Amino acid sequence: MDRKTRRQTDIAQGLHYIDPETGSVIPPVVTSTTFARDDQYQLIGGHRSYSRDHNPTYDLAEQMLCRLEGGHEALLFSSGMAAAAAVFQSLKPGDHVVYPKVMYWGLRGWLLEFAERWGLDIEPFDATDPDDLERKVVRGKTRLVWIETPCNPTWDVIDIEAAATLAHDAGAELAVDSTVATPVLTRPIDWGADIVMHSATKYLNGHGDVLAGALVVKEDSQLWRDVKTHRAETGAIPGSLDAWLLQRGMRTLFLRVTNASASAMAIAKHLEGHPALTSIAYPGLESHPGHGVAAKQMHGGFSGMLSLLIDGDERDALRFVSRCQVFIRATSLGGVESLVEHRYSIEGPDSPIPKNLVRLSVGAEHVDDLIADLEQALG
Ligand SMILES: *Cc1c(COP(=O)(O)O)cnc(C)c1O
Secondary structure (H helix, E strand, O other): OOOOOHHHHHHHHOOOEEEEEEEEOOOOOOOOOOOOOOOOOOOOOOOOOOOOOOOOOHHHHHHHHEEEHHHOEEEOOOHHHHHHHHHHHHOOOOOOOEOOOOOHHHHHHHHHHHHHHHEEEEEOOOOOOOHHHHHOOOOOOOOEEEEOOOOOOOOOOOOOOHHHHHHOOOOOEEEEEEOOOOHOOOOHHHHHOOOOEEEEEOOOOOOOOOOEEEEEOOOOOHHHHHHHHHHHHHOOOOOOOHHHHHHHHHOHHHHOOOOOOOHHHHHHHHOOOOOOOOEEOOOOOOOOOHHHHHHHHHOOOOOOEEEEEEEHHHHHHHHHHHHHOOEEOOOOOOOOOOOEEHHHHOOOOOOOOOOOOOEOOOOOHHHHHHHHHHHHHOO
């Protein structure tokens, strides 16, 4: 192709997909689990024989992810957790892993248990202390640095470029959970990351109807080959209909993320200094401690995720949540419906999350309706 078009253009068109046989501009869903051989006993469709390791419906979604992240290769998984787990399960007992204290709680909980059984040597770092990562990464010992930015649900921002330099100087690889930033706002590989992980359940699909995950790699490596073998052998893959829905959802990714980021910014600015709040956690606000780094590595917005710290205790936070009428009380994020959640109630007594924190996922509704709802609920 001699045209050089922008990512938004390529993604909206599913990489200019046109079916060579039918002219269809939307790819088919291939549901077959097995693939036939010709009379010479050669596979008719190339290398595929059975769908535990791959399905032709993944091809377009994986190619779109490569285009979005500027990566060498992408793999779909059955969930974000399965994608992340594939990376950790490809490490060896004794490998040293550094990870942030505050991160997606499901992954943190799983990692703590898995590391004990598997014998991984895991070490948390404090993302709010700019020198702590350097203290925890050990040259010649650390194998993997795992980060998440912005960190769910406090939205602390981690400098990907600095983390990549620290990891690489120590001989380690850097993996980034970029679910919240999305490839629209941040491309971790451009800042030196080796592997990018997404819960595709969130913004990538964007419509609350698919559970899926993805990994994108900068270049081939032993770790990546082990991840690929892991997926092929365990079948941690989405169904073909889910993979198809994902390529459909991704076509509007730029519109959805740009709109949600603009609305989240408007909400944060509107509510900043509100007497019923002690603070707002949103990297787009200049008052946020991570704003400088966020402004460097995020382009076109600061995501649709923010948290409100209610001036009060757990009961006051729950009262606020119960008064919301437009925001829907539900977990998850990155869909077109705005959601509100009291994280501490969900995470339980081991949670490091403040009891007065309420998390908002801003969707595609009119921003004035969202602001009015929050105003009346705070009122
Ligand atoms: C939801 C989420 C995950 C887990 O993804 P699933 O698709 O639910 O398994 C991981 N990281 C972040 C930041 C998430 O929001």
